[in-house]
Amino acid sequence: MLLTLLLVAGWPLARTIWFSFTDARLGRIGENAFVGFDNYLAYFDGQWLGVLADGLWWQSVWNTVWFTLVSVSIETVLGMIIALALNQVFPGRGLFRAIVLIPWAIPTVISARMWNWMLHDQFGVVNDLLMKLGLIAAPIAWTANADTAMWAVVMVDVWKTTPFMALLILAGLQMLPDDLYEAARVDGVHPVRVFFRITLPLIRPALMVAIIFRSLDALRVFDQVYVLTSAASDTMSMSVYARQELVEFQDVGLGSAAATLVFLVIALVIVVTLVAARLRLGEAGER
């Protein structure tokens, strides 16, 4: 069984890394020659070639990082608010929890399509609403405009994954002991103070886990970018870049090199997190 897992996950990864050192093309993937690091960076005829010399790649890296930072921050704040609301006892809580969960269950592609329609430049409901409220004077082409396209992608992601964030934070909230709050209430501490002085420090571990999970997920974003703006360079993510080289341009070598870089970035984040977690555990153990 473990062999299956290794085969299913490990083997393709190993092959991808191997391809990144070859000149394989999609049509003749079997016959390829070893080319060393040429796909990453090469000096040929007076110019630099390879993924690392491609401005579009760096643009996609920047896009992905920006997307991850912005969307995960918004999701954390919104998720926290929703989790605090869900932590209260009120009639209809079960139903409310189910409602909150719905966006999470809708396939990403479909939620991207729904938002795509709502953000439509001429007939979209978002423009209509904003114009009725007098916030904008003329309709905005959300997904076509370079300034707003990335926000559209962030919007879709926030809508879809905030529930996940809220649930993870809620699980952390529910593990907190009640007597602490009882004591704070008796002492007449202001609720806002309670939140920042008691709740936030106590759920920090759960919060960190949620943030890390979401960030790793956001770094490999593909679906909503592909559907909302296809391959526009303003919003291209690392995953979209790699797939474009691989499938559209048929360049398995270059695409694999980009994919390997994506993998390395995410692996690096995982390793750093694990080391940090272990260090903190070590500290806690010494005390």
Next chain:
Amino acid sequence: MRWRRRLGRIGFWLLIAAITVFALFPFYYAVISSFRAGSDLFTVAYWPEAFDPSNYAAVFQRQPFGRNIANSIAVAAAVVTLSLVLSLTAAYSLGRVRFRGRTTLLFTILSVSMFPQVAVLSGLFELIRVFGLYNSLPGLVLANLILTLPFTVWVLTTFMRELPKELEEAAIVDGAGPWTLVWRVFLPLMGPAVVTTGLLAFIVAWNEFLFALTFTLSDEKRTVPVAIALMSGASAYELPWGNIMAASVVVTLPVVVLVLVFQRRIVSGLTAGAVKG
């Protein structure tokens, strides 16, 4: 003091209402749009005024959408079954049998679930070509297993660890082998956990896009997300929005029902996968 509390109550309910609207509006708007056909669609409406099912008819006539749904169901069902069978066996060995490097192995499995999908794309592409599974449903099942197996193994292992050891010992004394143990003793006890994990695996397989987009070629082999993403009209600027919304509603409805019915289990499964780790 009293009016302040009342104000707080009102504020709280306003917050709940705002979150509900935020969560439901896109879906609601897709539903009302899907029932508006022709030029109707090009005026913004907030309330369900029209009830024209022609978009729904068009979706099924203009492309093999019924076939796409059947594909999605077949792939998701196969993925759920395979990953449950495989991960139950794995969870037994990981949760019960002690061996060296068990924790490392568990963490490796967890990190596999954090893999970026593109990283395995070209390797998997070759594998699928070699097996002759390109543009076929079994190929998609194989690809999706990469996504589901790590977390089904992880969640089932955490559940397995919580079961009392005495039960297992009693069964072994009674002469049960490992196979009987897993299928006769653990499976009935883990029923709820298995349902939860199965549901999560189903949702993942149902939503999967990148593999399905890359490993299929013809309309008849596509799964629903790919079919909806590639739906286009006469030109790139003339997307058939009514049809797209109708298709989206058809596909989303079962998932929404699943969530409403099983929300408690989904929540427990999601948090077990993340927090207990």
